[in-house]
Amino acid sequence: MTALEAKSIHKSYADHIALNDVSLTVEQGTIFGLLGPNGAGKTSLIRIINQITGPDAGEVLLFGERLSPSHIAQIGYLPEERGLYKKMKVGEQALYLAQLKGLSKQEAKHRLDKWFKRLEIDGWWNKKVEELSKGMAQKIQFVTTVLHEPKLLILDEPFSGFDPINANLIKSEIMRLKEEGTTIILSTHNMGSVEEICDNIALINKSRVILDGSVKEVREKFHKNEYKVRFDGNMIAFATALWSGFELLSKNDDGEAIVKLGEGKSVNDLLNTITPSVEVKEVIAHIPTMQEVFIQAVQHENQPS
Template sequence: MSNLLVADKITKKYQSHLALNEVSIAVPGQSIFGLLGPNGAGKTSLIRIINQITGPDSGSITFEGKPLSKKHIEQIGYLPEERGLYKKMKVGEQALYLAQLKGMEKYEAKTKLKHWFEKFDIAPWWNKRIEELSKGMAQKVQFIVTVLHEPKLLILDEPFSGFDPINANLIKEEILRLRDNGATIVLSTHNMSSVEEICEHIALINQSNVVLNGAVKQIQQDFKEDIFEVTFKGNKIAFTNAMWTGAELLDSKESDGITTSTVRLLNNLKPNDLLKAILPEVEILGLREIVPTMSEIFIKKVQEKTGGNHE
């Protein structure tokens, strides 16, 4: 699939602070792309440049293969982390106003808004003032306004923040549906579980640099350490002896006569070699490879860059 958005060697300085240092990312079309990094890493600076709020000092951005320009603004929807609505305005009135700012006709905007308000269970609040809404309801309104004009690119900054699990799942399902219907989503988040659930590609920015970039599944494969969890019945000493020099026992727990051991394979041994060695000694109930989570990978890469200190 071709890339919808490509940032090439983007550099941005604010006085003496280097916010982005030759940052390059490629966002495939009709995908969910995770933009990750600790606070102050440079994510917001890159998002502001993509939204043309600020410009880069050097480097370039292309949108559908063409240099990013003002005409692309209407094809981008942006949900900032700092939510902001006019508190004294009525909910429906404000949603209509914001939709028209995106270039939508009033009748079309109102029809689509009514549909979304029903779907998100906030239709009774159409004539209430914004200040009467809970934080979660206000965020629903902002999400709706962000996606209403059906932009090709959606940039969502911490879209799950402040939502209870039910509403967070509602937003997640809508993000997946929007992707399936042709949208490309850049998801800026600290929520690593949501990254694993819905992101296909990620870029990790730390201290103004891209330190990890690629497909989520491939990154997890690259960070594997040949660690397996073996569940068995039988003599633990016989199990350990059977592994001999082929594997290192990292952890072992027993409950109701069933042992769960975590082992690291050594000397390029394969899982089949481990099974052959231990099969004569114990009854194997399960074998599972331990694949690192995105949270573990995130922490490892950030600590590498900061010398072990992570705020």
């Protein structure tokens, strides 16, 4: 089932266009990576989904219904720039934010007790936010985002500010929520975590979607006949053997190299060419990382043509 569908969204401000004909579909129970360089329009899109602002044209459907104020309780949003009231106590603040999302006080208290125990922060209830470290405050923010059990969770850079241990803790909570059926939109610049947890992605650049699909598809799409070869033997001999029909993209002293196959060449051709010179230990397809995909896609797009 489709959780969220954006249909040709346009949004412009006085002096620039933030979103230009942006369409995307997020399936229920998946983690969707919303990627793009700074200022590409991600935050504008997120704000439209959250009904903080409205689109100039186009529409957003949440579980098949046009967005309306009644959907606010079904969405959880962790903005990139996030904060809490410094002078308020942790417990009071969490209750307040939960009540704004429509939870009753009793229900919110009950759920908070559970979450605080699970994240091992149950001693913090009466602390003031200004007494907390940044990481501690981030944990509270995460809890207040998910407390009302939203069907759609929008997380903007959820791991920033966390140490690796807490980042993993949050990651496993995100995966748990996904298993429980929550649809998650993850906006991040951390491509490692995109590969790790996202099912599908959309890449927005200069207010347009320039790339979308499953993480696997997208990476394969950027696979350009490049192979990683590990071997024992002389690098010079290896390089010489690849004289024609192949291109040596990179090499290192540990006997590893990335080779691009020339027109009409296959992996078998590559093996036939190099086996006389070196002892081949491994040849694997070099699928570009999301990091590389991101850079290539954006740079390609930005090239004047």
